[in-house]
Amino acid sequence: MYTQALNAPQSDERHLEDADKSARFEARVANEQRIEPNDWMPAAYRKTLTRQISQHAHSEIVGMLPEGNWITRAPTLRRKAALLAKVQDECGHGLYLYAAAETLGSSREELVDQLLGGKAKYSSIFNYPTLTWADIGAIGWLVDGAAIMNQIPLCRCSYGPYARAMIRVCKEESFHQRQGYEIMVTLSRGTDEQKAMAQDALNRWWWPCLMMFGPPDQQSQHGNQSTRWKIKRFSNDELRQKFVDATVPQARYLGLTMPDPELRFNDATQHWDFGAIDWQEFADVLAGFGPCNRDRMAARRKAHDDGAWVREAAQAYADKERARRAADNAVAA
Amino acid sequence: MSEPNSQLWEVFIRSRNGLAHKHAGSLHAADSTLALQAARDVYTRRGEGLSIWVVPSNAITASDPAEAGMMFEPAQSKIYRHPTFYDVPDEVGHM
Numbered sequence: 001m002y003t004q005a006l007n008a009p010q011s012d013e014r015h016l017e018d019a020d021k022s023a024r025f026e027a028r029v030a031n032e033q034r035i036e037p038n039d040w041m042p043a044a045y046r047k048t049l050t051r052q053i054s055q056h057a058h059s060e061i062v063g064m065l066p067e068g069n070w071i072t073r074a075p076t077l078r079r080k081a082a083l084l085a086k087v088q089d090e091c092g093h094g095l096y097l098y099a100a101a102e103t104l105g106s107s108r109e110e111l112v113d114q115l116l117g118g119k120a121k122y123s124s125i126f127n128y129p130t131l132t133w134a135d136i137g138a139i140g141w142l143v144d145g146a147a148i149m150n151q152i153p154l155c156r157c158s159y160g161p162y163a164r165a166m167i168r169v170c171k172e173e174s175f176h177q178r179q180g181y182e183i184m185v186t187l188s189r190g191t192d193e194q195k196a197m198a199q200d201a202l203n204r205w206w207w208p209c210l211m212m213f214g215p216p217d218q219q220s221q222h223g224n225q226s227t228r229w230k231i232k233r234f235s236n237d238e239l240r241q242k243f244v245d246a247t248v249p250q251a252r253y254l255g256l257t258m259p260d261p262e263l264r265f266n267d268a269t270q271h272w273d274f275g276a277i278d279w280q281e282f283a284d285v286l287a288g289f290g291p292c293n294r295d296r297m298a299a300r301r302k303a304h305d306d307g308a309w310v311r312e313a314a315q316a317y318a319d320k321e322r323a324r325r326a327a328d329n330a331v332a333a
Numbered sequence: 334m335s336e337p338n339s340q341l342w343e344v345f346i347r348s349r350n351g352l353a354h355k356h357a358g359s360l361h362a363a364d365s366t367l368a369l370q371a372a373r374d375v376y377t378r379r380g381e382g383l384s385i386w387v388v389p390s391n392a393i394t395a396s397d398p399a400e401a402g403m404m405f406e407p408a409q410s411k412i413y414r415h416p417t418f419y420d421v422p423d424e425v426g427h428m
Contacts, residue, residue, distance in 0.1 A: 036398060038395065038397070038398050039398050040399075085378075088374075088378065089378065092374075092375050092378060095360060095375050096358055096375075099359045099360065102341075107338045108338070108339070108361055109338055109339075165358075172378075172379070311339070311363075314362075314363035314367055315339065315363045317363065317364070318340075318363040318364035321364060
């Protein structure tokens with residue numbers, strides 16, 4: 001995913017929509033060809049992807065916080081090592097995605113500023129707290145399960161760098177879901193208290209996970225255009241249904257009950273019908289009023305500020321070394 | 334709040350199976366030592382490689398996609414460069 005340093009400054013030219021170029025672009029996308037960083041693309045395509053990929057990156061980075069909360073309190077060394085590796089992966093995924101977003105012409109610093117300044121969004125799910133160890137199981141099983149459902153079709157996204165980043169992410173992500181489910185299996189076979197803890201985590205995470213797929217299709221703002229551009233392969237509701245269908249049997253195996261009295265198998269459609277989602281809660285969390293929004297942003301800003309001296313020192317050292325080499329070369333010449 | 338943009342590096346990794354270094358992705362770092370360390374952490378968490386190259390992105394000269402037609406067309410029309418262009422009698426067997 002070579003990035004903006006390779007993109008020669010194209011001045012304002014790239015914002016000028018050219019009917020001819022636009023037709024060629026649409027034809028390439030329709031033909032399932034990948035669009036690469038230096039290819040011409042409509043300004044709206046660039047903007048949509050920059051928004052989507054950078055928000056995806058922000059989500060990976062903020063997503064380290066709820067799980068990081070339990071690293072020091074993991075019940076065994078095995079669980080601790082796995083959780084640490086998982087959180088490191090989330091960081092790596094954020095970095096792959098930032099690099100992919102940068103190929104569209106925004107700098108890393110701009111993207112990070114958008115997150116820290118509260119201008120960019122991240123997945124609503126990370127604004128919920130991790131109250132018990134069972135939440136780590138529920139996050140791996142459900143949150144990562146939902147994320148995989150969303151990300152697998154993105155491996156075929158029309159934008160090359162995003163598709164390549166997603167292939168890498170999906171390969172690594174499957175361990176995340178399995179480690180989460182393993183925690184849930186252990187708890188649900190444990191004492192009554194452990195089983196109750198697993199049930200409580202499922203009760204709290206189930207509905208927010210269904211919201212992760214975004215608003216219902218009739219209300220989705222970005223859906224149609226993204227589908228036409230082959231950024232999105234399935235609608236929000238299609239993916240949500242797939243997730244419910246895949247997850248309900250897994251919950252049954254655990255002997256846990258989904259917190260939805262309306263959940264039942266529909267023989268006609270061969271899908272699980274589920275109850276109404278509280279979209280007001282989703283809107284509130286996105287608007288900044290979820291249980292942990294302020295905590296998450298405060299933690300990110302603190303990490304960024306606390307790391308400033310490291311970035312400055314590394315840069316100062318690099319500059320000094322460069323100056324020293326230049327001086328040596330001047331003497332040699 | 335805004336800081337100067339840091340240097341971008343392209344990362345190439347040679348896997349254990351002896352193939353050539355292959356582009357893995359990019360990252361930001363102040364100098365080549367830090368770039369190598371970051372590349373190790375970001376791109377080889379699962380034993381992906383035995384050797385890493387990091388190259389400043391702005392040191393790469395890339396071909397222009399707008400000229401891809403002119404650049405690669407000559408290779409398209411020369412099918413006699415491929416072994417399947419030539420007829421070898423069946424009796425001769427695999428060659």
